[in-house]
Amino acid sequence: MPPDHLSVSQINCWLQCGLKYYFRYVEKREPERQFAALAFGKAIHSALASFHESLKDGKPMPVEGLQRLFRADWAAETTEPLTYANSDTPESLLETGQALLAEYAQVCRFEVAEAEHQFEVPLCDPDTGEVLCDKPLVGIYDLVTPEGIVEFKTAKSVPDTGQLARHLQLSAYAYAFSFKERRMPALTLVHLLKLKKPRVEMTAVVRESKHLRFFTRCAQTVARGIDANIFASNPGWGCANCEYAGVCEEY
Numbered sequence: 001m002p003p004d005h006l007s008v009s010q011i012n013c014w015l016q017c018g019l020k021y022y023f024r025y026v027e028k029r030e031p032e033r034q035f036a037a038l039a040f041g042k043a044i045h046s047a048l049a050s051f052h053e054s055l056k057d058g059k060p061m062p063v064e065g066l067q068r069l070f071r072a073d074w075a076a077e078t079t080e081p082l083t084y085a086n087s088d089t090p091e092s093l094l095e096t097g098q099a100l101l102a103e104y105a106q107v108c109r110f111e112v113a114e115a116e117h118q119f120e121v122p123l124c125d126p127d128t129g130e131v132l133c134d135k136p137l138v139g140i141y142d143l144v145t146p147e148g149i150v151e152f153k154t155a156k157s158v159p160d161t162g163q164l165a166r167h168l169q170l171s172a173y174a175y176a177f178s179f180k181e182r183r184m185p186a187l188t189l190v191h192l193l194k195l196k197k198p199r200v201e202m203t204a205v206v207r208e209s210k211h212l213r214f215f216t217r218c219a220q221t222v223a224r225g226i227d228a229n230i231f232a233s234n235p236g237w238g239c240a241n242c243e244y245a246g247v248c249e250e251y
């Protein structure tokens with residue numbers, strides 16, 4: 001059975017490859033391999049959540065404490081064998097993560113209202129209020145400020161303007177926030193860039209009614225596809241990083 005809720009990860013997975021969605025969310029199959037990039041993102045997010053909690057409590061965590069947390073999380077992530085991209089190694093990612101967190105701690109000026117904040121909202125037409133799907137949309141905001149939402153990504157590059165304009169997660173989160181708060185959030189995307197010289201880049205992203213409309217229609221279409229058991233395979237660039245490539249070949 002597919003999950004009884006929708007999330008942006010599910011929606012993106014189904015859009016990328018229906019068969020991958022089926023393996024992950026319907027069969028709930030164990031992945032054949034774990035990717036270092038994902039494990040790294042998890043360890044960074046975990047350290048950031050603690051850092052933001054400390055800001056919220058008015059007792060900012062020192063950089064050394066933040067790096068220590070990351071080292072512990074990364075050590076836990078690397079107890080299992082991981083698939084590394086290009087020249088990445090456990091040691092190089094450890095160094096990169098510590099450098100990125102040190103830089104972020106220096107440039108962070110956010111006023112923290114909530115860290116790792118869960119939300120659940122119905123999927124409705126943003127103009128008419130008509131319910132579009134019987135499953136709620138759920139997710140977790142990385143950081144909530146009095147003005148809006150901040151999302152964090154670990155990546156090698158920043159998306160271009162066109163990709164940001166269609167960034168489904170940002171539209172989904174803007175929809176969820178505006179559904180609850182009755183106002184559009186200010187959105188900031190923070191990229192922790194895994195480059196030779198690690199760098200933190202912050203981008204303000206604007207969302208308007210048209211983006212919410214686009215997202216809700218897209219999510220409704222995906223939900224209909226899932227309900228109708230449509231799980232089409234989509235072989236392409238994503239197969240190289242698919243955790244089900246083995247079973248897919250035999251399918």
Ligand code: SF4
Binds near residue numbers: 235244248249
């Ligand atoms: S290997 Fe490619 S086609 Fe097969 S499930 Fe994964 S993404 Fe889909």
